[in-house]
Amino acid sequence: MLSLALHTLRARWITFAGSFTALALGVALLTVMGLALASSLDAPAREPERFAAAPVVVKGADTLRVPTPNGERTEELAHPRAVPAATVAKLRRLGAVVEDRSYPVRAEGAPGELTGHPWSTAAFAPYAVEAGRAPRADDEVVVSGDWTRP
Missing domain, CATH: 1.20.5 (Single alpha-helices involved in coiled-coils or other helix-helix interfaces)
Known part of the structure; x- marks a missing residue:
């Protein structure tokens, strides 16, 4: 065999x-x-990084919806739209509102593209100022990361 x-x-x-x-x-x-x-x-649950201490986070729509004769067409936006002013006004009646508007930051010696956020949003994140002080003027920023160390 x-x-x-x-x-x-x-x-x-x-x-x-x-x-x-x-x-x-x-x-x-x-x-x-x-x-x-x-x-x-088996992946661990991701903890919130920014806005971890915020009781409520409201985000603008991140999908563009356009009605067409063949039905509604949708497209994902690269950045979500701002929350409508009427919604922000209603939220202000319920309590304090902090708006987060991202903006590009350019700094000498900085790595690649940096994104800035208003200092008022730092209260909701696990950030602490280790050296220096909080920004007081419009042209002052707080930076994070190892690239800032001499």
């Missing part, structure tokens, strides 16, 4: 190599899929 198997293997070695390759690739694919699934299920 073994000699018959060896004779068949010698006669059809290309078929054997193709079957072995397909089996190996299938096992590799299943292994990679299993690892990806296991890593996504």
Whole structure:
């Protein structure tokens, strides 16, 4: 029986190599899929970074909706729109409101693109001023990161 198997293997070695390759690739694919699934299920929960201390966060719409004759078309926006002024006015009646408007910051020696936020939003984030003071004028900023150290 073994000699018959060896004779068949010698006669059809290309078929054997193709079957072995397909089996190996299938096992590799299943292994990679299993690892990806296991890593996504075992991922730790992300804690909020900015606005961690804020009781409520209201965000503007980040989807553009346009009615067309064939139905509504939607497109994701790169940046969410601002919260409408009427909504902000209603929220101000309920309590203090802090608006967060991002803006580009350019600094000498800074890495790449930096984004600034109003100092009023720092109260809701886990930031602390280690050196210096809070900004008092419009042309003052607080920076974070290792690139600021001499």
